[in-house]
Structure formats: structure tokens, C-alpha cells
Amino acid sequence: MTDPADAGSSELFLGRQPILDRSQQLLAYELLFRNGRQNAANVEDPVQATATVVTNAFSELAVGDALGPYRGFINVDRDFLFSDMIELLPKDAVMLELLETITPDEAVVARVRELKDKGFQLALDDVVGLDDDYDELLTLVDVVKVDLQPLSPDQVRTIVDRVRPTGARLLAEKVDSKEQMEFCRELGFELFQGYYFARPTIIAGRKLDxxxxxxxxxxxxxxxxxxxxxxxxxxxxxxxxxxxxxxxxxxxxxxxxxxxxxxxxxxxxxxxxxxxxxxxxxxxxxxxxxxxxxxxxxxxxxxxxxxxxxxxxxxxxxxxxxxxxxxxxxxxxxxxxxxxxxxxxxxxxxxxxxxxxxxxxxxxxxxxxxxxxxxxxxxxxxxxxxxxxxxxxxxxxxxxxxxxxxxxxxxxxxxxxxxxxxxx
The missing domain is CATH 1.10.3210 (Hypothetical protein af1432)
Incomplete structure (x- = not known):
């Protein structure tokens, strides 16, 4: 039987998307790790395989060094959050993104606090609403990523008002237009991510000088x-x-x-x-x-x-x-x-x-x-x-x-x- 670690190290696929600051300068990458064999029948523990994929990326592939001065944002599901392997990641080089599928219960809050005490930075991913269950978690995370796609301007303002007192930084994701970017900047967003930044509209009509x-x-x-x-x-x-x-x-x-x-x-x-x-x-x-x-x-x-x-x-x-x-x-x-x-x-x-x-x-x-x-x-x-x-x-x-x-x-x-x- 193929060991999950071997599968993860040999068939890791790595994608990356830029994260910008308010002046549109590169600040970080969201790293998208995928295991080509993760859903194959010979992998008995997909969670172990996923964890191995990410940790191997930072050890065997030296992705931590490849990032240089930029931090790598990494998606984390509940199982990976509680995996011991997460603590093998270089805390100074990563931002752990808590997926929206994670319920902010007492165990999750305790684990997040533990990782914070060990020096990790954490973010809430794909936020489209924040109920009272997030009160304690919001005081612990460093970044809140707001998914603009399904939200109206008023809904975005509501989330901003909810996050601002906590001191967490706001990241606008799925920014598709200049109008969205400017709207979020006016609301106090510090970080930005989305297709807008890779489209010709940034320098529309410019000619080769x-x-x-x-x-x-x-x-x-x-x-x-x-x-x-x-x-x-x-x-x-x-x-x-x-x-x-x-x-x-x-x-x-x-x-x-x-x-x-x-x-x-x-x-x-x-x-x-x-x-x-x-x-x-x-x-x-x-x-x-x-x-x-x-x-x-x-x-x-x-x-x-x-x-x-x-x-x-x-x-x-x-x-x-x-x-x-x-x-x-x-x-x-x-x-x-x-x-x-x-x-x-x-x-x-x-x-x-x-x-x-x-x-x-x-x-x-x-x-x-x-x-x-x-x-x-x-x-x-x-x-x-x-x-x-x-x-x-x-x-x-x-x-x-x-x-x-x-x-x-x-x-x-x-x-x-x-x-x-x-x-x-």
C-alpha cells in the first residue's frame, strides 16, 4: 500500500494567488495546496495526506524559503487545525486560514488560542456573516477575509462594523472591479485579493513605450x-x-x-x-x-x-x-x-x-x-x-x-x- 506521506510529497500541486496592501504592492501569497492522490482508494487517511502535503511543501520543497519576504496564507480545515503536523509549519512564514466550514465551538477557540500562544497568525476565511458565536474567536484572529461576491454594500459595512473593534485586519477577497476595491479601501480594508488585480483594466490602453x-x-x-x-x-x-x-x-x-x-x-x-x-x-x-x-x-x-x-x-x-x-x-x-x-x-x-x-x-x-x-x-x-x-x-x-x-x-x-x- 502506498504511504500517504509518499503520495503527498510526490504528487503535490502548488498554486498561489497574490495578496496586496492598500498601495497595491505585493504583501503575501495565498498558497493552494492540492494532493493529486488524496481521494484515491489507496489513501486511508485523507486528513493525514493533506497535512503531509502542506508540511512537505515547507520541508522538501523549501516553500518557506521561496516565499522570501512574503507570508503564505494556507487554508486549514477542522481536522488539520487539530493535527499535530500543523505545528511543524514555520510560524513566521504562514498565516493559517480557518475555513468557513469550521464551527467556532469551545474546542476550536481553545485550539486557536493555543496556536496563538505558540506564535502562529490566524485568519477567518470566506466570511459572509458573523453571528454571536464568533465573539471570542474574533478577539484572537489577526485577519478577517470578507468574501465580497455574495454580499451587498450594506452587508459588507455590517461586517466591518463588527470586526473593527476587535483590531483584526480586514482583507477583501474576490475583488473583481476598481469600484469594489475603492469601496473597501474607504471602509478601512487593509488587504486585497482578487481577479481585478490581474486584469488589463489596471493600466488600460497603455502602449509599449x-x-x-x-x-x-x-x-x-x-x-x-x-x-x-x-x-x-x-x-x-x-x-x-x-x-x-x-x-x-x-x-x-x-x-x-x-x-x-x-x-x-x-x-x-x-x-x-x-x-x-x-x-x-x-x-x-x-x-x-x-x-x-x-x-x-x-x-x-x-x-x-x-x-x-x-x-x-x-x-x-x-x-x-x-x-x-x-x-x-x-x-x-x-x-x-x-x-x-x-x-x-x-x-x-x-x-x-x-x-x-x-x-x-x-x-x-x-x-x-x-x-x-x-x-x-x-x-x-x-x-x-x-x-x-x-x-x-x-x-x-x-x-x-x-x-x-x-x-x-x-x-x-x-x-x-x-x-x-x-x-x-
Whole structure:
């Protein structure tokens, strides 16, 4: 018989959704853990399997490290709440979300108080109403997540009035519009989560400016191992970018003793790998300041994830990981720019395989290896284990364990990129 722990560690599927603060900066992720075998007949104890899935994510996959400065919100049902395994989680890195199915009886209140005394933070999930049974629990939890979807404005106000005296922070979840976000901000909500933050309406109608286009074009040329003369031509059209390149190459950090006076010399001395990383930092930097936006963070994570997954494929072409990275980044450009992918591709010619993967209609199957990798990356972000598992047979060499490890590595890399870009 297969041990539940083995099943949990080998077939864990990890999804994540960003949680933002009032200035729309990334503050945390809700982590969606799914065990692909949890409902299989050979798992005698689903609760044990679920607990193992989550704890293994923080031990074997090092998700705690991958989160970086961001806290991970984790759904907890009643059985898991009372499981000893919950105490193996890193209390400084998680927020335990008490599902709405948990009845706030005396045993639950006592367990929550015990976990609080041990240093854990807790939240109430999917709140649509709070009766008197929640009086004591509200004094213990750190966050109350209010599900906006079924509630009227007056009902939301009632919940806010109920929570405000307790000191718990309010999180608006399932935010689908700018109006909802502004309404909740006026009521005092501090945290936000929902599809609105991944839709083009944030920056509707924005076009690629010359510098952004140049960054994308330079990155693509580097991936194609283009001649230095081609790189020079792009730099020559961007005086500001050129000055920054010369400053970077002349910096003490680069260890260059000879003064750089030409573009060709700068590109040669800096090296293509370091130049590519610098361009990536610039690409992910928020031009308005204040760090990296959630969408840019997602673009960084998706690009790196696809690169790592491409590297695992058997019989792959040598340049596939680099092409996968660019495909992942560009897949979120429509949301970042409020512009159709066809218009973006028209401004930035890419290889046919990449264009086909990116231009597939919503809901349609994405063609080619790049298309399948992009579909897997997108699906993994939703935490649907059945949908993820269905895509793996088409990508020979990628296992559930390999996918999980790549997700953790991609999150860690994107967090590092975000810190570096924020310090530029």
C-alpha cells in the first residue's frame, strides 16, 4: 500500500494567488495546496495526506524559503487545525486560514488560542456573516477575509462594523472591479485579493513605450545570440539606456579597471549573461517606484518556471529554455499593458513557435512545446490538480515532483529579482 506521506510529497500541486496592501504592492501569497492522490482508494487517511502535503511543501520543497519576504496564507480545515503536523509549519512564514466550514465551538477557540500562544497568525476565511458565536474567536484572529461576491454594500459595512473593534485586519477577497476595491479601501480594508488585480483594466490602453520595447528587443536578441552590432543599434536609439549601461560597466562592482568609452566595448566587458540579467531587472522594475507590481512579479515567476520546466524536457532543443523564459514573460504583457497580444507581437517580432503559443485564443489549446509549457504554467497558478495532471503526459520528463520543485525555485528567483529591482 502506498504511504500517504509518499503520495503527498510526490504528487503535490502548488498554486498561489497574490495578496496586496492598500498601495497595491505585493504583501503575501495565498498558497493552494492540492494532493493529486488524496481521494484515491489507496489513501486511508485523507486528513493525514493533506497535512503531509502542506508540511512537505515547507520541508522538501523549501516553500518557506521561496516565499522570501512574503507570508503564505494556507487554508486549514477542522481536522488539520487539530493535527499535530500543523505545528511543524514555520510560524513566521504562514498565516493559517480557518475555513468557513469550521464551527467556532469551545474546542476550536481553545485550539486557536493555543496556536496563538505558540506564535502562529490566524485568519477567518470566506466570511459572509458573523453571528454571536464568533465573539471570542474574533478577539484572537489577526485577519478577517470578507468574501465580497455574495454580499451587498450594506452587508459588507455590517461586517466591518463588527470586526473593527476587535483590531483584526480586514482583507477583501474576490475583488473583481476598481469600484469594489475603492469601496473597501474607504471602509478601512487593509488587504486585497482578487481577479481585478490581474486584469488589463489596471493600466488600460497603455502602449509599449520606446524603452520597454527596447528592453524586450534586447532581451530577445541576447536569447538569439545576435551579433554585437545588432545590440549596438538598439542601444543607440536609447540614450538613457546607453548611459546606464556605460555606468554599470564602469562601476567598481563589475571589477573593470579600463574606462569604457564605446558601446561595443561595454557589451564585451560586461558579458552577455550579466547584460541579460541587468535587462531583466530593468524589465521588472516598476517605473512609478515602490517596488515590483504583482503582475510583474507573476511575469517573473512564470518566465522562470517555464525556463526551469523546459530544461527538464527530454530531447529538447538547446535554446528551448531561453525561448520558454521569454514566452512566460510575454504571456502577461496583455494584462500589464492593456493591449492585445497581436499588437504586442507586431511591435516585437519573435520566433514563429513563440508567436503561435502566445497568440492562441482564450480557452483554445496552445500549440507546440512552448504552448504546452505555457498552459502548464498558467494552470499551476490556479491550483487545480486534475487540470495540471492532465497536461503532464504531453511534456515528457516533467513529473509532479519536478513541477513542484520548479515552482518553489521560480518563486525564490522572482522574489530575488523583485528585491534587486526595488533597490535600483
Amino acid at each position: 520606446h524603452s520597454q520595447l527596447a528592453l524586450l528587443r534586447l532581451t530577445q536578441l541576447l536569447l538569439e545570440d545576435a551579433e554585437t552590432a545588432e545590440l549596438e543599434q538598439v542601444f543607440k536609439g536609447q540614450p538613457g539606456l546607453t548611459v546606464n549601461l556605460l555606468r554599470l560597466t564602469n562601476s567598481v562592482a563589475c571589477g573593470v579597471r579600463t574606462r569604457i568609452t564605446s558601446l561595443r566595448h561595454a557589451i564585451t566587458m560586461l558579458g552577455r549573461r550579466q547584460l541579460q540579467r541587468w535587462l531583466q531587472l530593468l524589465l521588472f522594475a516598476n517605473p512609478q517606484g515602490g517596488g515590483v507590481t504583482p503582475l510583474l512579479q507573476l511575469a517573473a515567476t512564470r518566465g522562470r518556471l517555464m525556463e526551469l520546466l523546459a530544461d527538464k524536457l527530454r530531447g529538447r532543443a538547446a535554446d528551448l529554455p531561453d525561448q520558454a523564459f521569454m514566452t512566460g514573460i510575454m504571456s502577461l504583457m496583455p494584462a500589464l499593458l492593456g493591449q492585445a497580444i497581436e499588437d504586442i507581437l507586431a511591435q516585437l517580432p519573435v520566433p514563429p513557435a513563440m508567436a503561435q503559443a502566445l497568440a492562441a485564443a482564450p480557452g483554445a489549446e496552445r500549440p507546440g512545446t512552448l504552448g504546452r509549457l505555457l498552459a502548464l504554467a498558467e494552470t499551476s497558478e490556479g491550483g487545480d490538480p486534475a487540470a495540471v495532471a492532465a497536461l503532464l503526459p504531453g511534456l515528457y520528463g516533467i513529473t509532479p515532483a519536478g513541477l513542484n520543485a520548479a515552482i518553489a525555485q521560480a518563486l525564490a528567483w522572482a522574489n530575488e529579482i523583485g528585491r534587486d529591482a526595488g533597490n535600483d
